[in-house]
Amino acid sequence: MPGRLQHKSALITGAGSGIGLESALLFAAEGAHVLLVDVNLAAAERAARLVAERSPGVQAAAFKADVSKEAEVKAAVDQAVALFGRLDVMFNNAGIMHPADDNALNTEERIWDLTMAVNLKGVWWGCKYAILAMRANPTDAARGLHTGGSIINTASFVAIMGAATPQLAYTASKGAVLAMTRELAMVHAREGIRLNSICPGPLKTPLLMDFLNTEEKRERRLVHLPMGRFGEAIEIAKGALFLASDDSSYMTGTDFKVDGGLTSC
Ligand code: NAD
Numbered sequence: 001m002p003g004r005l006q007h008k009s010a011l012i013t014g015a016g017s018g019i020g021l022e023s024a025l026l027f028a029a030e031g032a033h034v035l036l037v038d039v040n041l042a043a044a045e046r047a048a049r050l051v052a053e054r055s056p057g058v059q060a061a062a063f064k065a066d067v068s069k070e071a072e073v074k075a076a077v078d079q080a081v082a083l084f085g086r087l088d089v090m091f092n093n094a095g096i097m098h099p100a101d102d103n104a105l106n107t108e109e110r111i112w113d114l115t116m117a118v119n120l121k122g123v124w125w126g127c128k129y130a131i132l133a134m135r136a137n138p139t140d141a142a143r144g145l146h147t148g149g150s151i152i153n154t155a156s157f158v159a160i161m162g163a164a165t166p167q168l169a170y171t172a173s174k175g176a177v178l179a180m181t182r183e184l185a186m187v188h189a190r191e192g193i194r195l196n197s198i199c200p201g202p203l204k205t206p207l208l209m210d211f212l213n214t215e216e217k218r219e220r221r222l223v224h225l226p227m228g229r230f231g232e233a234i235e236i237a238k239g240a241l242f243l244a245s246d247d248s249s250y251m252t253g254t255d256f257k258v259d260g261g262l263t264s265c
Contacts (some may be wrong), residue, residue: 002031002246003029003030003031003032004030004031004241004245004246005030005031005088005089005239005241005245006025006030006031006032006246007031008025008031008032008033008088008089008093008244009032009033009034009035009083009084009085009087009088009089010024010032010033010034010035010078010087010088010089010090010244011034011035011037011077011087011089011090011091011130012024012027012035012036012037012091013037013038013065013067013076013092013093013094013122013126014037014038014048014067014090014093014094014154015034015036015037015038015044015047015048015093016036016038016040016042016043016044016046017038017040017043017047017061017205017206018093018136018203018205018206018207018233019093019154019200019203019205019233019236019237019240020038020047020093021036021047021050021233022093022234022236022237023091023093023236023237023240023241024036024047024048024051024189024231025050025051025054025055025237026234026237026238026241027089027237027240027244028051028054028055028058028060029055030241030245031057031058032058032088032089032244033059033060033083033084033146034048034051034058034059034060034061035059035060035062035063035076035079035080035083035084036048036051036060036062036063037062037063037064037065037067037076037094038064038065038094039063039064039065039066039067041062041064041076041092044062044064045062047062047063047232048060048061057185059083059084059111061079061083062214063075063076063079066118067092067094067118067122067123067125067126067238068114068117068118068121068122068125070125070127071138073122073126073128073129074129075126076129076206077090077126077129077130077133078129079133080133081133081136085136086133086136086137086138087130087133087137087149088134088137088149088150089149089150089151089152089244089249090126090127090134090149090150090151090152091129091151091152091244092122092123092126092127092151092152092153092154092242093120093152093153093154093240094115094118095118095119095122095154095156095173095174095207096115096118096119096170096207097115097167097170097203097208097211098111098114098115098167098169098170099210099211099213100211101165101166101167102166102167102168102169102170103166103168104168105168106232107168107169111169112168112169115169115170116172117172119170119173119174120173120176120177120180123153123181123214124180124181125179126151126153127151127153127180127181127184127195130151130253131149131184131188131191132191133149133153134148134149134151134191134193135148135193137149139154146171146192146203147195147220148192148193149192149194150193150194150195150196150243150244150245150248151181151184151193151194151195151196152195152196152197152198152240152243152244153177153179153180153181153195153196153197153198154197154198154200154236155173155174155175155177155178155181155197155198155199155255156170156174156199156200157198157199157200157201157202157257157259157262157263158170158171158174158217159171159174159175159177159178159197159199160178160199160255160257160263161190161253161262161263165211165217167211171206172217177197178197178199178255180256181196181197181253182197182253182255185252185253186253189252189253194243194248194249194251194252195252195253195254196213196243196248196252196254196255196256197254197255197256198236198239198240198243198252198258199255199256199257199258199259199263199265200231200236200258200259201225201230201231201258201259201260201262202221202225202230202231202259202262203230203231203233203236203259204230204231204232204233205231205233208230218230224262224265225260225262226260226261226262226264226265227260227261229260231258231259231260235258236258238258239256239258242256243256260264
């Protein structure tokens with residue numbers, strides 16, 4: 001049976017760890033060529049080697065880019081098109097969270113600016129250059145490619161409900177990702193370019209575990225999780241695969257929640 005991303009190519013940011021790494025492995029297993037983009041080149045290269053080992057039939061390459069820098073994001077998209085001939089899936093997933101409580105009274109301006117630059121501006125650049133690349137995709141009915149492309153932006157459950165352990169800049173940046181994605185989805189719908197956000201719940205990845213850095217803090221968070229456990233990065237990757245593939249061909253502008261029920265409490 002052909003993979004759900006057969007003949008497609010994908011660019012994933014933050015692909016050196018967590019959600020990005022699991023998505024690269026899964027997308028490749030489903031037949032996509034993948035460009036693994038990360039500010040940490042060594043991590044991206046390690047991840048690309050793993051993808052190549054597990055899915056030898058597809059192309060996997062690493063690329064260093066800081067998503068907060070427009071020229072670097074453009075270069076990454078150009079590289080994907082140069083390697084694979086087209087870009088079908090853009091997963092704007094890289095993100096950062098300051099590993100300390102940040103509220104309206106104590107957040108430093110430099111933390112606010114850095115968080116916005118990576119989590120929000122980085123997603124804007126990714127959308128901008130992916131849209132330009134996807135517009136150039138030829139229609140290819142023979143290969144069953146029905147859409148110009150799928151763009152997935154990683155937001156967070158905090159964009160919907162906030163966090164009692166405050167991360168002001170992070171929460172604001174993720175809320176803005178949802179709003180920006182909805183607007184871009186409307187603007188580009190007639191071009192066959194779909195844009196959706198994915199909203200992960202709390203996960204067992206370095207990003208959150210660096211913040212919840214004691215057993216006590218983790219236990220306190222676990223009490224509030226309906227399923228009584230943190231999510232795994234692969235569980236988010238499976239949601240991203242659905243949004244990336246033609247299985248979600250009539251979905252655009254959604255906030256796709258993969259959060260173990262947290263935001264429904
Ligand atoms: P992670 O820390 O495991 O991986 C993040 C990756 O992004 C790292 O490889 C890092 O090097 C890369 N990165 C950081 N800044 C970058 C930059 N400027 N340019 C390019 N790459 C950069 O984190 P994760 O948990 O996999 O998080 C992925 C996304 O999911 C983030 O957007 C995060 O905000 C979001 N998210 C995570 C959780 C969670 O609980 N972990 C919950 C909701 C949303």
